[in-house]
Every structure is written in structure tokens, then in C-alpha cells.
Amino acid sequence: MIVLGCDSFAEAVAHSLGVKSLRFERRTFPDWEQCPRILGEVEDHVVLINRMKSEEFNTNSYLMETLLLTRTLRDMGATKIELVMPYLVYSRQDRVFRHGEPYSSRTVLDLLRDAGATKIITISLHSTKDIDRPDSIPVANLDGFAPIVERIKQLNLKNPIITGPDLGVTKATKLVASALGCDAVVLKKTRDHATGEIKITGDIPTQNKDIVIVDDIISTGWTMSEAIKICKKAHARTISAFAVHGLFTTPTYIQLRRATNNFAVTDTIQTPVSSIPSSSVIINHFRS
Numbered sequence: 001m002i003v004l005g006c007d008s009f010a011e012a013v014a015h016s017l018g019v020k021s022l023r024f025e026r027r028t029f030p031d032w033e034q035c036p037r038i039l040g041e042v043e044d045h046v047v048l049i050n051r052m053k054s055e056e057f058n059t060n061s062y063l064m065e066t067l068l069l070t071r072t073l074r075d076m077g078a079t080k081i082e083l084v085m086p087y088l089v090y091s092r093q094d095r096v097f098r099h100g101e102p103y104s105s106r107t108v109l110d111l112l113r114d115a116g117a118t119k120i121i122t123i124s125l126h127s128t129k130d131i132d133r134p135d136s137i138p139v140a141n142l143d144g145f146a147p148i149v150e151r152i153k154q155l156n157l158k159n160p161i162i163t164g165p166d167l168g169v170t171k172a173t174k175l176v177a178s179a180l181g182c183d184a185v186v187l188k189k190t191r192d193h194a195t196g197e198i199k200i201t202g203d204i205p206t207q208n209k210d211i212v213i214v215d216d217i218i219s220t221g222w223t224m225s226e227a228i229k230i231c232k233k234a235h236a237r238t239i240s241a242f243a244v245h246g247l248f249t250t251p252t253y254i255q256l257r258r259a260t261n262n263f264a265v266t267d268t269i270q271t272p273v274s275s276i277p278s279s280s281v282i283i284n285h286f287r288s
Contacts, residue, residue: 001045004038004073009267009279010049013084016283024069034065042076047286049084053270054248059089063108067115074116083117084282086144086268087245092217094127098194105130113137121285123268123278124216124244126168142281144244145172145214147266149179151242151276152212155262160210160240161185165200165227169215176214187227200226204234213241218265221252228259238262244278246271 003014003021014021022042027035048069052062066085073081093104109130112120120137124144131139152160159182164173166189177184187202200223204211211231218224224241231239238261246253246265253273257263267274 001047002043003047003049004042004069005049007051007270009051012279013047013049013282013286016279017286026065028061032061034061034068036065036069036072038069038072038076042073042078044078045080045082046073046078047082047084048073049282051086051268051270052089054246063089067111070112070115070117078116081117082119082121083112084121086123086278086282087247088120088122088125091122091130092126094129106133106136109137109139121282123266123281124172126216140285142285144216144266144268144278144281145176146281147276147278148214148242148244149176151264152176152180152240155240157210157212157238157240159183160212161204163187163204163211163213163227163231165189165213165215165223172216173214176212187230189223198222198226200230202230204231204236207235208237210238211236211240213239215241215243217245217247218243218252218256219247220249221256224256225252225259228256242276245269246274 001019003010003019004024006024006026011021022040024036024038050066070081090104090108096103121140123142125141128141130136162173162177162182162184164170164186167186170186173186174184185204187200189198189200191198213227228239240262241260243265245268248271264273264275266276266278268278
């Protein structure tokens with residue numbers, strides 16, 4: 001087995017597993033087309049680890065680069081290509097919400113399979129609906145909240161309330177609370193699919209309590225920001241906020257960091273606040 005990547009994240013995984021690592025270089029032409037290059041020869045079994053960088057590499061460029069790398073590996077002779085995409089792009093469009101829209105998550109999985117990937121390893125999928133399809137490429141969905149639990153433990157909070165900003169993270173919120181032995185509260189978020197308008201409602205019995213907000217994805221930061229406002233109105237003693245994937249389509253991490261006592265995301269995507277290591281869940285997957 002050989003691990004292919006372009007950063008220290010991939011090298012750390014290879015080192016921990018005791019296997020050879022190989023680098024690829026990222027190249028973007030002036031017209032924004034991607035042309036990655038694999039810097040060496042490959043083996044039959046390749047683990048391709050590719051991470052996004054939130055501030056300089058959008059989801060479309062990332063997906064195209066990954067498709068090109070996967071197909072190139074197949075063309076170079078690799079027969080087992082395990083693709084590690086810590087954040088699996090397009091997974092939130094897991095159905096046709098309105099007539100005429102694409103079924104994006106299914107399409108992306110099919111594209112990766114057709115390019116040559118034999119398995120996908122990802123972290124905390126927003127929706128697991130498509131990975132159970134009989135004709136889907138095998139997908140390992142790893143727990144990205146486990147590293148967040150470890151970070152919360154380091155804060156030494158006394159009986160914090162774990163808060164989810166919407167019903168979509170109910171299960172994760174309760175699992176985090178259970179791991180920490182404390183209570184959980186989940187707010188309700190509604191979204192107008194035509195206008196994109198979002199509303200968050202809910203009550204939190206937080207007066208003089210330490211609140212920890214957890215979410216799977218921060219995109220614009222609006223949802224997390226509104227959840228923080230609700231906690232402040234409830235007179236929380238301290239507010240901490242953590243997420244698995246920090247997309248940060250705008251640099252809202254600056255405001256979120258200022259609005260909380262503790263704020264961070266895992267390093268599934270490279271951002272200025274990706275201070276929670278997630279490589280351990282990938283390493284444990286390959287060791288198991």
C-alpha cells in the first residue's frame with residue numbers, strides 16, 4: 001500500500017501506518033482548469049488522501065482535481081484505489097428538493113466510482129442516505145465528532161449543555177453529550193428552499209451554564225452565529241462552539257471566534273481555525 005497526498009496530513013497518516021508516501025502537486029491553469037501531477041510511480045494498492053483548502057480551493061476545483069487524480073492512478077496501473085475525502089463535497093444535496101434539480105450526492109459517488117475509485121473514506125457525512133444504495137461504491141463514514149469530544153474534555157467544563165443548532169445533528173449532539181456524561185439540547189432550523197432564508201428557534205435552560213454548540217458543517221456561519229445569539233440571550237456562563245467541517249465560504253470564523261470563549265473546527269478542511277486533528281480516525285480505520 002502507498003499513500004498519495006500533497007500535504008502533511010497525508011504524510012502523517014502514512015508515517016503512522018508505516019507505509020510509503022508519495023506526493024502529487026497541485027496546478028491550476030489561468031483559466032482555472034486543474035492539472036494535478038503525481039510525482040512518482042504507484043503500486044497496485046493506493047490510498048489517495050486529498051483535502052480541501054477553504055480559502056483558495058473551491059469545491060468544484062477540489063472535486064475535479066480528485067477525479068483527475070483517481071483516473072490517472074487507474075491509468076498508471078493501480079487496481080485498488082481507496083479515496084480519502086475527509087469532506088465529501090455535494091453530499092448535502094441528497095435528494096431532488098425541487099423538480100429539475102440534480103441528485104448531486106448520488107451523481108458524485110457515481111463519478112468517483114467510474115473514475116476508478118474502489119472505496120471512499122470520508123468523515124461525518126451530512127447525509128448517509130446514498131451510501132446504502134446496492135449499486136453505490138463502498139463508503140466508510142468515520143466519526144468526526146470523536147476528536148471534538150476530546151477537545152471538549154480538555155476544557156474541564158462542569159456539566160456543560162451540548163447544543164445542536166438544528167435537528168439534522170440531533171444524533172451527533174446526543175452522542176457527544178453521552179460521551180461527556182451531560183445533557184443535550186437541539187434547536188430547530190427551518191430553511192426556505194426557494195429563497196434560502198433560514199430561521200432558528202428553541203429554548204435553552206442555560207442560565208449560568210457552560211454551553212457547547214456542535215455541528216457537522218459550518219458554511220456561511222449564519223447557523224452557528226444564530227445559535228450563539230440564542231445562547232447569549234439565555235445568559236450562558238460560557239459559550240464554546242465546534243464543528244467537524246469548516247467550509248467558511250466567507251471568513252466568518254473571525255466573528256465566531258470573537259463571539260465565543262472557545263471556537264475551532266477539525267482539520268478535514270484546511271482553514272485558519274482547523275486546530276482539532278482528525279487524522280487519528282483515518283489511521284484507526286486502516287488499522288482495524
